[in-house]
Amino acid sequence: MTIYLINPSHVSFGIGVITPRWLYVLASATPADFGEPSLIDETLNPFDTATITAGDIVGIGIHTGNALRGYEIGTAARAAGAYVVFGGIHATLYPDEARDLGGAHAVVTGDGEQAWPMALRDCASGRPRPQYDGGRIESDRFLPGRWELLPAGRYMWASVQTIRGCPKHCSFCSVWRTDGQRPRQRLVEGVLEEIVDLRRRGFRFIALADDNFYPVTLDDLRMAARRQDSSQLERLEAIRAERFALMEALAGLPGDTVFFTQITMEAAEDSEFLEAMRRAHIKGALVGVEAVTPEGLKDVYKNFNESGEALVERLRGFRRHGIHVLGSFIFGLPSDRAETFDATLTVAERAELTFAQFVMLTPFPGTLDFAAWEKSLGAEPPRVTGVPVSRHWLIPQANRPKVYMNHPVMTADEIRRRTQAVWDRFYSFRSIWSRSRGAVTSVKARLAFVLISKIYRQMYANTGIATDSARINRSARWARLMAIPCRRLFAGRPMPELQAALVRPREKAGRMLEMFDGDLTH
Ligand code: SF4
Numbered sequence: 001m002t003i004y005l006i007n008p009s010h011v012s013f014g015i016g017v018i019t020p021r022w023l024y025v026l027a028s029a030t031p032a033d034f035g036e037p038s039l040i041d042e043t044l045n046p047f048d049t050a051t052i053t054a055g056d057i058v059g060i061g062i063h064t065g066n067a068l069r070g071y072e073i074g075t076a077a078r079a080a081g082a083y084v085v086f087g088g089i090h091a092t093l094y095p096d097e098a099r100d101l102g103g104a105h106a107v108v109t110g111d112g113e114q115a116w117p118m119a120l121r122d123c124a125s126g127r128p129r130p131q132y133d134g135g136r137i138e139s140d141r142f143l144p145g146r147w148e149l150l151p152a153g154r155y156m157w158a159s160v161q162t163i164r165g166c167p168k169h170c171s172f173c174s175v176w177r178t179d180g181q182r183p184r185q186r187l188v189e190g191v192l193e194e195i196v197d198l199r200r201r202g203f204r205f206i207a208l209a210d211d212n213f214y215p216v217t218l219d220d221l222r223m224a225a226r227r228q229d230s231s232q233l234e235r236l237e238a239i240r241a242e243r244f245a246l247m248e249a250l251a252g253l254p255g256d257t258v259f260f261t262q263i264t265m266e267a268a269e270d271s272e273f274l275e276a277m278r279r280a281h282i283k284g285a286l287v288g289v290e291a292v293t294p295e296g297l298k299d300v301y302k303n304f305n306e307s308g309e310a311l312v313e314r315l316r317g318f319r320r321h322g323i324h325v326l327g328s329f330i331f332g333l334p335s336d337r338a339e340t341f342d343a344t345l346t347v348a349e350r351a352e353l354t355f356a357q358f359v360m361l362t363p364f365p366g367t368l369d370f371a372a373w374e375k376s377l378g379a380e381p382p383r384v385t386g387v388p389v390s391r392h393w394l395i396p397q398a399n400r401p402k403v404y405m406n407h408p409v410m411t412a413d414e415i416r417r418r419t420q421a422v423w424d425r426f427y428s429f430r431s432i433w434s435r436s437r438g439a440v441t442s443v444k445a446r447l448a449f450v451l452i453s454k455i456y457r458q459m460y461a462n463t464g465i466a467t468d469s470a471r472i473n474r475s476a477r478w479a480r481l482m483a484i485p486c487r488r489l490f491a492g493r494p495m496p497e498l499q500a501a502l503v504r505p506r507e508k509a510g511r512m513l514e515m516f517d518g519d520l521t522h
Helices: 021-029 064-079 089-093 095-102 115-124 188-200 218-225 231-250 265-269 271-279 294-299 308-320 338-350 368-377 389-394 412-426 429-439 443-464 469-490 509-515
Strands: 003-007 016-018 038-041 057-061 083-087 106-109 131-133 155-160 205-208 258-263 282-290 324-331 355-360
Touching: 003 021, 003 064, 021 038, 021 057, 021 115, 057 064, 057 115, 064 083, 064 089, 064 095, 064 389, 083 089, 083 095, 083 115, 089 095, 089 106, 095 106, 106 115, 115 131, 155 188, 155 469, 188 205, 188 231, 218 231, 218 265, 231 271, 265 271, 265 282, 265 308, 271 282, 282 308, 308 324, 308 338, 324 338, 324 412, 338 412, 355 412, 355 443, 368 389, 429 443, 443 469
Parallel strands: 003 038, 003 057, 016 155, 057 083, 083 106, 106 131, 155 205, 205 258, 258 282, 282 324, 324 355
Antiparallel strands: none
């Protein structure tokens, strides 16, 4: 009997950008008596389902984007006589769909660390339950990844999670509804040990794969300080202190370590936090800018972001503290007009962003946008290849529309073309070369910067936005080729001698939060 854990993907690049963390975490959660699980990441290579045999147990983790491929694998696995267990955000939202279309015997909803071993035991005894509710486990139950199972030389970045949940409530995002609004922070010791494990293996670029690395803002503290009851302020201060303790620990790692994380723009006004990030080798952050106008921000319930000149200034604040920003923008918001595309590009350039991504507004299940959009479609939504557009992830990839929500003044094709044009201009050779001057110093590093920028754009924009399948295939081939030298740029020297104890700055720093447990919902 083989235990498979499969990360489905309809496109493979040979090399992965970031390790799919969940595979390695669920490998940790797999009881030893089941043997070594076989970890399959289709972003590296397509998986041949013919290798599955009767009695195997196949765990498939899906988000909305890869659900259809996941269902193909699940159906084939069930036909081969295996037990099929689905998990992940999409299966949590649509457990029936995984059973109806993906051949699932069982679905794990919520966090998988505790529910997956239960599902395994029941499958092994021939009595899987239809559903296992993993819920939202506390952070002291989060497991580290079994990184010794990583295939050598296949990923550019490792990934470690330090916190789950986000106190915000952006309308296009499902994180706050699935992972919750109460931040659940891992203890510093556990995070550090995992990072040291990865650093020993030669990973010097590590993504802190957190929902929001900055869970408590200065505004939150000011508001809590105005309350008569001081308990909320104490909770927030404890969370903040824990973040600083973590960053202090990270600061003790070798100087060539580079972390990247996700953070809200409000961090730009928190110099103390940004300085701690700089010392902790956190050299890059994805910042959800989303829109450059107040109307656009209102569209996505992100009024806490700045717009106009104040936005440019805030984003530059990160660079002043040595933190490179990958700015994320959304096109196709109801308030967007033709001129919004140029205005956004100008902000991205003037704000000294190192990288940027321009995504088209897509109603993802679990979000407020999706609920409103689904309702607006009525009982008989339009269909593509027989599939209602309200289940767009089930439409075959080649026929899947790129834009779903009707826009008051622009057609779907206009939004797609204009979005593609912004990508093309931001990632033109001339723009990248000019940005490289501010990002790195040596000519070699600047050439590496060009390569990384180009591969990012090929992997993300051309395979995600283009409708022309020849262009998509060309881009995937190009990215596959370029990924090999690109990965070498990220590889570090293995440091088997590195000890967590040597980089830990103080005893028991991670225990502070155990005193507090409450709901931080805004
Ligand atoms: S701040 Fe980020 S993670 Fe939090 S709800 Fe908004 S988009 Fe989602």
